[in-house]
Amino acid sequence: MSATELRDAILKHLEYSQGKDLAHASLYDMRMALTLAIRDKVIEPWFRATRATYAAQSKRVYYLSMEFLIGRLLEDAIMNVGLTESAREAVLGLGFDFEAVLNDEPDAALGNGGLGRLAACFLDSMSTLGCPAYGYGIRYEHGLFRQSFGPDGRQIETAEDWLRQSHGWEFERPEAAFRIGFGGTVAESGRSAVWTPESAVMAKAYDTPIVGWQGKWANTLRLWGAEPLRAFDLNAFNKGDFTGAAAPEALARTISRVLYPDDTTAQGKELRLKQEFFFTAASLRDILRRFASEHSDLSALSSRVAIQMNDTHPAIAGPELVRLLHDERGMEFDKAVETARACLGYTNHTLMPEALERWPETLMAQVLPRHMQIIERIDAGHARQYPSRTVSIVENGEVKMGELSFIMANKVNGVSALHTELVKDTVFAELHALHPDRIVNETNGVTPRRWVKGANPGLAGLITETIGEGWEDHLERLVELEPAIGDQGFRDRFAAIKAENKVALANWIGTEMGIPVNPDAMFDVQIKRFHEYKRQHLNILETIALWQEIRANPDAGWAPRVKIFGGKAAPGYVMAKEIIHLINNVARIINADKTTRELLTVVYPPNYNVTMAERLIPASDLSEQISTAGKEASGTGNMKFSLNGALTIGTLDGANVEIRDLVGAENFFLFGMTADEVVECRKTPDHAARAIAQSKRLKAAIEMIESGAFSHGDKAMYRGVTQNLRTHDYFTVCADFDSYWDAQRRVDRAWFQRDDWTRIAALNTARTGWFSSDRTIKGYMADIWKVAPMI
Ligand code: B1N
Incomplete structure (x- = not known):
């Protein structure tokens, strides 16, 4: 597409999508028109990918994640469809500053940090590699809070509002909606059970196409928004219970409203459990619907479906899939467990005890009564199969989502070599001994399109000049730079x-x-x-x-x-x-x-x-x-x-x-x-005090804080930090200082x-x-998902 053609496409969208003529177009109008013109270019590979996947009856990957920290999409998409120069010229020609247009896009912060950003890099790589895949998550109305600092230097949090302007990338899919229930009762019915939820919300799909490098393939990021039930359902629901009838509306409004701002910690809040079930259940229904449109034999599910659980946040996928197969489709219980396990993979992202999700059994039984029964049955089945085991999923009145995920997944992976070894030796030591082939390592990666080519065009140019084109999707080729490093030039x-x-x-x-x-x-x-x-x-x-x-x-x-x-x-x-x-x-x-x-x-x-x-x-x-x-x-x-x-x-x-x-x-x-040394060090109770005594610099630095030098003379201001360093110092700051x-x-x-x-x-x-996250995704495809690339 030439700059002139793109210019025409932008003008068309200015006029017909934004309802503005050029003379009155704001920066926002221009950004939206450019976004829509670029989105049009993404539709073609997107449809092509969907058709090719159907035609090949290929196995699909479903990446379930509470977080997708995608950031801005426009610059990346322009780069991937190869229109960076045309876009710059076209926008400039229309009297706008290209960088300003790109900078007008809100940064979609539907994640906290590394875990969410990893999911976003994976989407990019799955599309680049032609891996047929869907990302499934929540369309939070408010992503991660906006941070500012008060005059005294404290963090101030305000609500983030990325959806205030219309979101140029997404397609609303009112036809793809599922009713997701909570609470209620379970009735025995022959060999299975019937769950009658007490309240329910609708999960409505919003699709964003994610185009890969050079526009060869595009996958879908499907985010679920919660809505109240339709009037018809509400009436049925209503029979006499008016307070109960108002509840789902309130619930619907809160469920996809806000991202929990906790990184590597679990809060144990009821709304969080509902969010987790909400998006997991909607995704699984969507997956089974798509499978059923092509196949009738559910026992073949795992040959067509690979579901990756990004940490334990979607861990309810195990019991929910068993419920869908057993209760709703009549598959025998043990076979349903086997089938679900054959589909599921679980990525562990942390060993920090405060991050390992556990839910009170009472809460689980109240919010998801049928799932609690299924979890207990899975636990009992595992105990029967491995009589020597001492760990269980339900322990001391809590449901441990890590153990549940491990037992319900056919592969469990850590995210770096060291981490994977620690996973084997610590949190899952006993389960690893019982299932020695289950844990694998897939070291994380990052997309070089965004993080080198997009973010550092200067360096990207030098790389291309030195080793030629094509490194963007073959990043291992960067080794070819090495001989040139000897040149002064x-x-x-x-x-x-x-x-x-x-x-x-x-x-x-x-x-x-x-x-x-x-x-x-x-x-x-x-x-x-x-x-x-x-x-x-x-x-x-x-x-x-x-x-x-x-x-x-x-x-x-x-x-x-x-x-x-x-x-x-x-x-x-x-x-x-x-x-x-x-x-x-x-x-x-x-x-x-x-x-x-x-x-x-x-x-x-x-x-x-x-x-x-x-x-x-x-x-x-x-x-x-x-x-x-x-x-x-x-x-x-x-x-x-x-x-x-x-x-x-x-x-x-x-x-x-x-x-x-x-x-x-x-x-x-x-x-x-x-x-290992950190673990040893902690055995010396006064390791911090000793380190401080031995280091005159550390001692002086802590004393300076305690003197009030950074707090207008207030000696108590940072006592939380300094006292912790002097006494507990669990994270061995003092011992590592020198x-x-x-x-x-x-x-x-x-x-x-x-x-x-x-x-x-x-x-x-x-x-x-x-x-490169391409290397990481190739690892997942080969070791965990058993999916072949389509391009
Ligand atoms: O996941 C990243 C890793 O690179 C980081 O080392 C790791 O800290 C991060 C609960 C988490 N682990 N656990 C979380 C996030 C949100 C939440 O509610 C836990 N994030 C990580 C990618 O592997």
Whole structure:
């Protein structure tokens, strides 16, 4: 499509879809018209993919996820259909700034962090690989909250409103709607049972086409919105019970209203359980409807259907599928369990005990009475089959969703090599012994289309010039860059691209925050959700210590640094919010110190999201991946940084281990205890006190916080953080501090060997092509889903 043709298509949509002529079109009108013109181009591969899948009677993959952190879609879609240049020209020709049009799109934050972003990268890769797939989730009215900082530096949360403007990508499907019930009673009826829910809502489908690289294939992201039952159903429902009749309407309004803002924690709230059942049940009905339109023999279900549970959030899929097969379609119970298991896979994303979902048995029995019976029967069946087992799904009055998922899945996977081994050795040790072939590893990945080509066009251009086209969907080809890294000319270009990205970021920080930053300084970046295990407080403690040392010894050869933080804390996570508050106040004090101004700046732009990540990562020199070893299941930001030529300072945790193996130990700033050593360390009750006593810098940094230096003299302000460090320090910040400090000084020295730094940065890019989510998805397709690519 030429720029002129695209221009005509945009004008047509301006006129007929937006009802505006060019002279009166707003930025929003232009963005919508461009979106609709591009969406038109996506329809053709979308239909083609659907027809090809039907024609081949191919097995389909269903990716069930509570979260899809897709961010903006327009720029990505334009790139995938190969219209970036035409679109730029057409939009410019119509008198609009292309970047401004792209920036007008709201960032769809239907997820918290890594888990949701992984689901979005997987959608991209499944479409790129021609894997027939549907993403299924919830169309939250409000995604993750918007973050701002109060004048005192505290996090303020406000509702996010991405659907206030009409959503240009989606298609509403009023015909694809299912009634989803809750509560009520179960009556025995022969060998099965009849569940009569007490209340119900309608799940209505909204489809967004997800086009792959070069527009060869497109899959569907189907998100469910909750609506009250129709008038007819309401009448039937109503018979005499008026209060009961009003309840479903209230329920319908709340069920898809808001994303739970908790990352790696489970809240155990009734509404959350209802959300989980709501989207899982609607998805399963849709899956069985589609299967039934092509096949009649339900025993063949697993040859046509692979359902992936993204963590335990859709774990009710096990019992619900059994219920649909047994109660509603008359399949014998044990066969229904076998059939369901053959379809289901379960991805574990965390070992943190507070994240492992458990529901009170009483709540489960009240919200999903039939499912509670089925869970008990599955549990009993498993116990009969494995009499030696001591774990069970229902224990101490709780339903453990991890165990349920494990038992109901034919494959269980971890998300990095280290994490998968820990899954085998810790949470699922006993189940692993009983089912030794069930756990597999699928190390996470990220889409290079968004995270290299889209976010870093400069680097993408250099890659193409150096190794030719086609690396975008064969990212392992980045190794071909390696010979060029020996050339001074290549290194200079690589460095110049990084420098340009940093100038752009420095300008943005200047306009957005009013803080001048020196683009020649090292950009040292930690962006991720705030959590004690991710240890942003380790970073800020080191920052305080560094500031003190620079003041005491200004000429000791410090590398000038800009420390950049980004991330949100769950609204109820008091400690994480205190750390945010502390960082903002440390930034306020340090940035006001004229004596260190040239060497150290701390910036923390509010409301970190996918779009901000796309801006920050290409401009980063140093990637902070400093979690307590054994706690970060994988990380995916770590991969994005490496691909974009940042060096990593990190622990042996999650996929850091694999990054270090690939880029080479000599090119990675390793520090801290190993996962085993952390476990050992915790056995010494005063490990924190000892570490503080041994480290004059750590001691001084903590004391400085306690002195009120960052809180207008208020000595008690950060007691939550400091007392925890001094006493409990479960995440071993103190025990790792000196090692971290030393690694940072190695970073300083490396920074002054600028050409060598650039060489290592380029090696990071060249050696991390393995982290493409295409590689990950190929793994799932071969090991778990047993699905062949269609292109
Ligand atoms: O999943 C990512 C990993 O890269 C991260 O290491 C991991 O922390 C993240 C409950 C979670 N694990 N668990 C969650 C999110 C929301 C929620 O309500 C748990 N997120 C992760 C991708 O594998």
